[in-house]
Amino acid sequence: MAHSRLQKLAHYLRPHWGKSLQGILALLIVNAVGVYIPLLIRDGIDELREALSFAQIWHLVLLILILSSLMWVFRMASRILLFGVGRQVEFDLKQKIFQHLLKLEPSYFSSNTAGDLISRATSDVENIRRLLGFAVLSLANTVFAYGLTLPVMLSINIKLTLLSLAVYPLMLIIVQLFSTKLRTKQQLLQEELSNLSELIQEDMSGISLIKIYAQEENERRAFSKLNQQLFKANLELAQIRNTLFPVIQGLSYLSLLILLWVGTGAIARGEISIGDFVALILFAERLVFPTALLGFTITAYQQGEVSIDRVESIVMVKPKIQDTAESISLPKPVKGQIIARHLSFTYPGATKPALNDISFTIDAGETVAIVGPIGCGKSTLANALPRLLDIDQRQLLIDGYDITQLTLEDLRGAIAYVPQDSFLFSTIIKNNIRYSDPQSEQKEVEYVAQQAQIHSEILNFPQQYETIVGERGITLSGGQRQRTSLARALLVDAPVLILDDALSSVDNQTATDILKNLSQGVKRKTVIFISHQLSAAATADRIFVMDEGEIVQTGTHTELVQQSGLYRSLWNQHQLEELLH
């Protein structure tokens, strides 16, 4: 598993190996210069002890200045390159996750919450970004720092080198322990923060409910509790941070003390020169940062591992409904004939089928209403047609072609689908209507709005078709939203139109007028009208009556009211309700 995670990391880095290599090379130069400067200082001190020359001092100062500036430039370059690679991988991963999510079927989103998916696409991807940029930089830096510095230090004096670096393993362990704690606390802080944001968001959305039930005091207390937890998490994090850095500094001073104690003796005994001693101090100092960084990197890797798994678990999900190499195009022009042959469907985990051995033929241009009691399978049938559900082969055909054999683009391009709760984007109403074709002309938008009986109401909005709807603009009534969504579907100009209770908030007369509009004209669409509004459904060419996943009656309204059966009892009930209103 650990091996495959490393492989994953290498896979993320592969497209950016050029930049990564340049960044690593820059780090090599930084470290090589970093080792050379203390050696220059050593030689300078030793030479100056013999004869003090200002020209030599200036020469040395200038050289160190140039080399330090060079080091600074290369260090900057390495950070820009390697952190840039991390950012690029973050961009790639977000793109990959989003594209993949778009391919998955709606059922995936009912079993995975939006909050969890957002957190994987943001926090987890960020962990991977941090791991990549930071880990590559710190690993390369540590390897080069130790690889180049240690041999030089050992060549000066083995005993002093080992003694001065004796506390460094301890530093590594302490940093690692602290950084694990730091990450846990950071995560806790993140959770507390998102709990608080969630409460604010829910309370703002449900503000009317809070007022109606007089729950202000309860909500205030709930907020205060979460705010207190956030405050505590912030303090704990600050405590760990403020302890760790003095501890690292203390350990580096300890190393300096050991050097001073043992080193001065070595100078007195003539084992090393003063220049060597100064160089050893500078070298030991140089290794503090890479050692501490390595500790942080180990923790970042452990955290990153979890995030890699969480991100990969999204992209590994294979869409159940997707094109195959054998998928074919639907020959144009599409007429819109629909045939069901022994169509059955059972939701995963359900014991009873939602559709049970249904067979019918809907002619091209026909308007068919589907009616029936709540939960009888009407929406399931509507979802099966554009393959929003994973149905078996040869059970549904459009123009004689098995829908499971067609490319999804062609199949869905032939069907316009309006659900009961259509989503409107927070943008101008015109853009909401021309969502499927943003280049549509104003007159086309107005034409479909007229067909959906919303045009005259739009003209009364403050900026007419330019009025922003949704959270940032005006709030539309349920019926206005439904008719706007219908206009959006009509603009697609697909030969098949499915209205899944899509006019439930529109009054019966308007719904009937809309349906009549749709079933008239030269270019008649095949309309499948799923509804509880029986007076509108009665105007359809044919009515399918569903009960418990089966079609139990079919016929025109006149035929069906004359038969005893479910339709007549639904119709009588409807008449009674109309009378009572």
Ligand SMILES: Nc1ncnc2c1ncn2[C@@H]1O[C@H](COP(=O)(O)OP(=O)(O)OP(=O)(O)O)[C@@H](O)[C@H]1O
């Ligand atoms: N995603 C799902 N997972 C499991 N069962 C489901 C799912 N969606 C619907 N069902 C079940 O399938 C059956 C048919 O549901 P469906 O939504 O098709 O009915 P409907 O006739 O459209 O109902 P309504 O008139 O209330 O819209 C119901 O028993 C319902 O509980």
